[in-house]
Amino acid sequence: MSEHKKIAVFGGGSWATAIVKMLTENLDTVGWYMRNEQAIEHIKKNFHNPKYLRSAELKASQLDLSSDINKMITNYDVLIFAIPSAFLTQELEKATISLTNKIVFSAIKGIVPETGLIVGEHFHQEYNIPFQNIGVITGPCHAEEVAMERLSYLTVACQNEQNAKDMAKALESWYINVKTSDDIIGTEYAAMLKNIYAIAAGIAHGLGYGDNFQSVLMSNAIREMKRFIKKVHKMKRNINNSAYLGDLLVTGYSTFSRNRQFGNMIGKGYTVKSAQIEMSMIAEGYYATKSAYKIQQEKGGKTPIIQAVYNILYDDKDPKKEFKKLTVKLD
Amino acid sequence: MSEHKKIAVFGGGSWATAIVKMLTENLDTVGWYMRNEQAIEHIKKNFHNPKYLRSAELKASQLDLSSDINKMITNYDVLIFAIPSAFLTQELEKATISLTNKIVFSAIKGIVPETGLIVGEHFHQEYNIPFQNIGVITGPCHAEEVAMERLSYLTVACQNEQNAKDMAKALESWYINVKTSDDIIGTEYAAMLKNIYAIAAGIAHGLGYGDNFQSVLMSNAIREMKRFIKKVHKMKRNINNSAYLGDLLVTGYSTFSRNRQFGNMIGKGYTVKSAQIEMSMIAEGYYATKSAYKIQQEKGGKTPIIQAVYNILYDDKDPKKEFKKLTVKLD
Structure with a gap:
């Protein structure tokens, strides 16, 4: 990947919008695919996304917006996907152009439900x-803090160091610091697992556990995450780096996190189905839980928090009893 | 220390009150020294501490309350000190009885200003x-969550395993889980350092940094804490255990933390002096910062967060500029 490669973002949500905003700080032209044509027209006229991250002012003159996914794949070299994992397959089914020679970056936090794989895999x-x-x-x-241009730190991971560095350069600005890494598997699993732990934090909150317990839960979660990722892809990594621990904390301690909200409703007594209907969406951690549970079954290892969340979400176990059992496994 | 040794708590604040409450779940008699005689009378009559942690209902019939420190040292074998570190020396000056043959537990988070030492040392x-x-x-x-009997986890550290186990047993109850450890130096330094990081979190908040940055700050803080403690006392420890990372998180993410509030005022433009007057107290992290800075100067090592807080609190540096400089050292 050279600096002259053309970059496009795929997706119309908050995180896609935030990434587009970051890129326009550096690039003259940023490709932006979204399926919603009305949103495209709105952005061109009003300089902000009508539905997501409305507060982000967008430099519309630098945007090459299109709802034609094949045209965008053809015209761009580096494709950043920021489509929720649950919709990735149906969007990519529209593509008749091969992706094989493209450089693909995933900004998706989750598991592709159809294959049960993290996005990179x-x-x-x-x-x-x-x-x-x-x-x-x-x-x-x-994403909301990117819109407000509040200092934020990203990690760009790629086995090819030059690809990582080029993407870092494209994203960096006065309010964005970027670190590079070669741990694509570990950072993706961390991004996926943290959603499960955010659900756990939400359940705990919904059940009435306090801040003392939350800090113990997070301290156990990062140790569990370390063990889990080590089983999946063993390499030297510091689990306390921002891409792992930082990402866990910003989600686990955020009352805005949809995964935490989903967990909170479960903790308060909603059924999984009714929580999903109430939220009019499915929290990414829901799929992540099933997938992480399956991986844990194959690879082994001690993952009591994932186990408890799985039992509650997929095995209809009582949250109160499951968490009571969980508390004696934590320390 | 056997189970038959008699335990007394020294101190009249929130944390002392919380520890007394925990002990009365298990022990028939708990000694409790506090200097304020009116408070003692109030507790005997009304079953709660009048000034601190009022919400904790106390089993007064199990309490042996006294404002005579010498009597209490004489009558008890195991002394738990929960006096703010700034007042420890003046309280102990009243003691004419030797402490040499006592078992002493510190529940104090900070540095003794007169000696610059952690309490155990x-x-x-x-x-x-x-x-x-x-x-x-x-x-x-x-302490507030102990009063509410919300599930909380403590760590009791002592080089003598039996002493640690006996104390754990005295504190454990249906809402208190206790883990033992032999790392008295590391857990004490962690408890002290976390107050500095809570000040840093407060300064960042006061300056307008957001949640994204806070998570990066905490992720860097735990790595800095690990390096610092390793320099002071090298041994095998998992810095992500509750006594280190959990303690950092419960303080760093708490808006009730006095250290975080102090930092927040500094970030908002108060001088150190005026913030201290406004709070009518000195946050423990203030002393901890000076002491940690001195240790770092002697032992070396990279501690950019401690350095930044020191520069602001003791070297009159501008918080905005110091944090700007700090942000490029974090990742």
Whole structure:
């Protein structure tokens, strides 16, 4: 990836909008695919996304907006996907152009439900993209604070160091610091697992546990995350780096996190179905839980928090009793 | 220390009150020294501390309350000190009875200003108490949640395993889980350092930094804490255990933390002096900062957060500029 490669963002949500905003600080032209044509027209006229991250002012003259996914894949070299994992497959089914020679970055935090894979592995397996050309863009980063231009730190991970550095350069600005990493598997799993722990934090809150317990839960969560990721992809990594611990904290301690809200409703007595209907969406951690549970079953290891969340979400266990059992496993 | 040794708590504040409450769940008699005689009378009559942690209902019939420190030292074998570090020396000056043969537990989070030592080292050096008979009781634990009987986890550290186990047993109940450790130096330094990081979190908040930055700050703080403690006392420890990371999080993310409030005022433009007057007290992290800075100067190592807080509190540096400089050192 050279600096002259053209970059496009795929997705119309908050995080996609935040990434577009960051890129326009550096690039003359940023491609932006979204399926909603009315939103495109609105952005061109009003300089902000009508539905998501409305507070972010966008430099519309630098944007190459289109709802034609094939045109965007053809015209761009580096594709950043920021589509919720639950909708990734249906969006990519529209693509008739091969992705094999593209550089693909995932800014998706979750598991692709159809394959049960993290996004990087999904692109590698389903679209024959070599790992050298697959990267991850990860937080800790609420899109809302990017809109407000509040100092935020990202991690860009890619096995190909130059690809990581080029993407870092494209994203960096006075309010964005970017660190590079070669741990694409670990950073993606961290981004996925943290949503499960945010659900756990929400359940605990909903059940009436306090701040003392939350800090113990998070302290156990980061140790569990370390063990889990080590089983999946063993390499030297500091789990307390921002991409792992920071990302866990910004989500686990955020009352805005949808995963935490979802957990909170479960803790307060909503059924999984009614919480999902009430939120009119499915929290990404819901899929992540099933997938992490399956991986844990295969690879082994002690993951009591994932186990408790799985039992509650998929095995209809009583949250109060499950958490009571969990508390004696934490320390 | 056997189970039959008699335990007394020294101190009249929130944390002392919380520890007394925990002990009365298990022990028939708990000694409780506090200097304020009116408070003692109030507790005997009304079953709660009039000034601190009023919401905690106390089993007054199990309490042996006294304002005579010498009587209490004489009558008890195990002394738990929960007096703010700034007042420890003046309280102990009243004691004419030797402490040498006592088992002393510190529930104090901070540095003794007169000696610049953590409390365990202070008792060892100033009162000739062997390290085997010195222990630490540490969080993560807001006293307020103990009053509400919300599930909380403590760590009791002592080089003498039996002393640690006996104290754990005395504190444990249906809402208190206790873990033991042999790392008295590390847990005490963690409890002290977290107050500096809470000040840093407060300054950042006061300056307008958001949640994204806070998570990066905490992620850097735990790595800095690990390096610092390793320099002071090298041993095998998992810095992500509750006594270290959990304690950092419960303080750093708490808006009730006095250290965080102090930092917040500094970030908003108060001088150190005016923030201290406004709060009518000196946050423990203020002394901790000076002491940690001195230790860092002697031992070396990279501690940019402590350095920044020191520069602001003791070297009259502008918080905005110091944090600007700090942000490029974090990742």
